[in-house]
Amino acid sequence: MIVNMSDNATEQQIEHIIQRIREAGFQPHVTRGTERTIVAAVGSGGRRHEIEALSVAPGVDNVVAIAQPFKLVSRQTRPDPSIVDVAGVKIGGPHVVIMAGPCSVESREQLLETAQGVKSAGATMLRGGAYKPRTSPYEFQGLGVEALKILAEARELTGLPVVTEVMSTEDVDLICEYADMLQVGARNMQNFALLRRLATIDKPILLKRGPSATVKEWLLAAEYLLAGGNNRVVLCERGIKTFETATRNTIDLAAVALAKELSHLPVIVDPSHGTGKPSLIGAVSRGAVAMGADGLIIEVHRCPERALSDGAQSLDIGQFERVVRSLTDPLRPLLVIGQLAKA
């Protein structure tokens, strides 16, 4: 349930509501918006009628039930969009964030060259896998801690904040020492032990949509993070499994608009895994931005034909530069050049 405070509610009145929510057996979560303060009562087993009765408490405008099963990620709980700060890069604000880099970190030279290339082409964050979720155990599994060190070096060199995937609770502390943002891969979207652990860390999370997850399941996965105390969450649409086999996955751009309607969390799009086809990445990127996406994450390799993973869907640096330029094309002004302002 949420308690909407009136515009002129005092701090004391808000404190009183927080106290009463605790007494009724729920956890209070306060959102101070531009317009008003909202106090959500979440959890199970509390006494709902005691929350309903707060509608007549001083400073309260009204009390309403949260219609959706996800509570803290819901727009009802926070009407203003959340802005997630990743080492100074703001996701969810007026500018589109472009994360780019290789699927996997393969060597120091490969990553540093790619990082400098994507930065000069307009990327604002660097991606690179250290721990790779591969379908086959015989495929390249990532360089682990060595890759984390190379990523940190690339950040020093370029100033680009780093996002990398975490697959196991065991690796969380180590990855936190090196990365600015931790990615939960599509295959781990419902790894609840991992989500619970990531809820307790002081780093932003990039939560990819599972290949077979509904929008509701995706938002409930995000709810685990917020409910556990980490509200720095960015959602990522990366394509889902359908009957269609012409593209690697089926990119669900309507889900981007829907997730933004249902939730205050920023949403970005991964056209690389979403299509598996370099030729479609420009079109899907432009479509994603037009749909209201807050950013893109694109796989770029200095030499895709030599990549140890996902080379077939990776752009080379020149192709990536053309995709970024197409987003800022003055004849199709989705974005304002230099500022990457949202459409």
Ligand code: PEP
């Ligand atoms: C990746 O980003 O390289 C990756 C494995 O993505 P996903 O989890 O979306 O498949």
Ligand code: MN
């Ligand atoms: Mn990949």
